[in-house]
Amino acid sequence: MSDKIVVLGAGNVAHHLVPALLHAGHDVCQIYSRSEGSAQSLSKKSGLPYTTKIDDIFRDADIYIITISDDVIANMAKVLKCNNDPLVIHTAGSIPMNVLHTASKHYGVMYPLQTFTKSRELDFSSIPLFVEGSSNEDLKRVKTLAESLSNTVTILSSEKRKAMHLAAVWACNFANHMYAIGGKILAENGLDFSLLRPLIAETADKAMELHPIDAQTGPAKRKDRGVLSMHRELMKGKHSRMALYNSISDSIAEYCNAKNSEQNSDDEDSYVELTLW
């Protein structure tokens, strides 16, 4: 008989996780969310029953997966009433596993490294999942569950998971903010954000096959003072944008220098190898 699973939370993660669980043949028996709207929406999408009341959460499930936001996971672990010491799992990058010890003897983490938006389809099997368990036996159960959902499952401690989460913030939230600032500059000049899209797509595509340090181009990398000072001229009066521009340019130069000093590069072609920016 397969494990009965309750999913707590009906936000972006649950909107992708629940269909993936069902697709893998798991027996999801209930969704809980304190928001009626989100619970309804996920219930409609998945055909599963839902509740918005903590007291009505099904108590006899085998696995509880907590997908609610980071800052309320510890509270949920305290108020969750369940029988028979089920396996309780959270899915957050930045929260230590042991906040779950108040909910059950058996607990673990399954952290999906992805940016989730309800409206976008994602292939869950290609999302890296990082797993942890409070005992070898619990780890094995979490890992088996994760492997039924994704092709990339890695065992990772709470400490390393924090670093993974920090790295993800840089590669996702911060990269996205660089797009946003580019878009702002275009808007200030009456130009449409869509003009940047082929460039954004190619920049990400390059990172699919090259390490970003090898893929880097532009005036900061090649220390092109003429272009750097022209850019600064354009940002006059925009103090925080200029400060950010300078810090990031310095950081690029530092990373590229460190890389070059590791190599005995042949400089013969350096003049023609430069891209236009």
Next chain:
Amino acid sequence: MSDKIVVLGAGNVAHHLVPALLHAGHDVCQIYSRSEGSAQSLSKKSGLPYTTKIDDIFRDADIYIITISDDVIANMAKVLKCNNDPLVIHTAGSIPMNVLHTASKHYGVMYPLQTFTKSRELDFSSIPLFVEGSSNEDLKRVKTLAESLSNTVTILSSEKRKAMHLAAVWACNFANHMYAIGGKILAENGLDFSLLRPLIAETADKAMELHPIDAQTGPAKRKDRGVLSMHRELMKGKHSRMALYNSISDSIAEYCNAKNSEQNSDDEDSYVELTLW
């Protein structure tokens, strides 16, 4: 009879532009590069003759396209000897059109907004080209040439082109550097950069349909102090990384606040709408 074209430079841009010109049926008659290796490589790829000597550049072409790096374009325009006042075009984002006036009466710009790597195939027709001409007649010629190569051709002044170039540095070089810092954090923890790839791909894919301000997620956006201070703890001792983290997080909060204050958003779902980071 079609225009005879000489391409000056055999770097990343020329490696993509020359095949696109040939594909569109243009008569490219010569490549010039001061680097024998790059000239040979592009000559081999395109089947075109090349020279590495300024004095051997074919003087009777109708169009010269200068794809060499930004800082040497003005010099090239001074030493280029050509007959019959041909159309001289450069392809740089950050260089004003009028540096070309020493080469000919007829000149213009065709700036491709893309990051070019020799080893990667690109669909040139999807690259936005920004064009400018020293007269209406010259602009018309540059625009016709550009439209034979790309589906997105926009007339843009040297001033606006500079802003476009600056925006591109943010959306490409700076976004790529955010990947690099993410990769560095993983390396410091013994984890492979490839784990970030699905996240990078999805972050860019989101920007294909959403404006990045609407696509933003994460602790900086939702001002999650717990996660922000946990991240700062992880970066203790890494002063420049920490400073950059703080500046970018502040900037994200500022952009997202500005957006929220423009909207009368319905906050009912805000708790569940949050992604895990």
